[in-house]
Amino acid sequence: MSLHDVMLEELRSLYSAENQIVKALPKLIKHAKNEELKNGFSQHLAQTEEHVERLKKIFEQLDQKPTGKDCKGMEGILEEGKEVLNEDESGDSYDVGLIGAASRVEHYEIAGYTWAITVATALGMKEAVTLLEETLGEEEETRDELEDLLNQFLERSVKRTAA
Ligand SMILES: [Fe+2]
Numbered sequence: 001m002s003l004h005d006v007m008l009e010e011l012r013s014l015y016s017a018e019n020q021i022v023k024a025l026p027k028l029i030k031h032a033k034n035e036e037l038k039n040g041f042s043q044h045l046a047q048t049e050e051h052v053e054r055l056k057k058i059f060e061q062l063d064q065k066p067t068g069k070d071c072k073g074m075e076g077i078l079e080e081g082k083e084v085l086n087e088d089e090s091g092d093s094y095d096v097g098l099i100g101a102a103s104r105v106e107h108y109e110i111a112g113y114t115w116a117i118t119v120a121t122a123l124g125m126k127e128a129v130t131l132l133e134e135t136l137g138e139e140e141e142t143r144d145e146l147e148d149l150l151n152q153f154l155e156r157s158v159k160r161t162a163a
Contacts, residue, residue, distance in 0.1 A: 016071035037095050
């Protein structure tokens with residue numbers, strides 16, 4: 001397998017992961033209790049649909065198909081995330097669990113895109129690198145927003161305990 005083929009397989013895996021996330025996010029939107037978190041998930045769903053489109057574009061440029069690979073890692077992460085959805089916690093503590101599940105998704109994607117950008121750069125795939133970097137930027141923003149929300153929740157809960 002050439003480096004180029006390894007790259008294609010990783011991009012197929014990312015494509016599978018993004019499609020799984022498109023399917024999973026509506027559940028998170030439905031279950032999140034906090035409005036800001038709900039809106040954040042909705043916004044990320046729109047972005048994720050765009051991530052799928054960008055990967056499709058890269059495959060078109062390379063005259064290849066994006067399908068044919070299942071991202072087992074994302075399957076596992078989302079499977080574990082489902083357990084959080086079934087918890088009967090209320091309010092912030094429930095959302096804190098959702099944020100944990102969503103953060104794992106983001107970090108997994110960030111690892112995949114960071115690797116892909118490094119290898120695509122080495123292969124001189126300039127257009128692909130631009131598209132991958134746009135997506136990586138959005139994944140990183142989402143990770144940061146999740147972290148901010150988590151801190152807000154935790155500050156509130158510390159205040160409540162102190163009162
Ligand atoms: Fe994504």
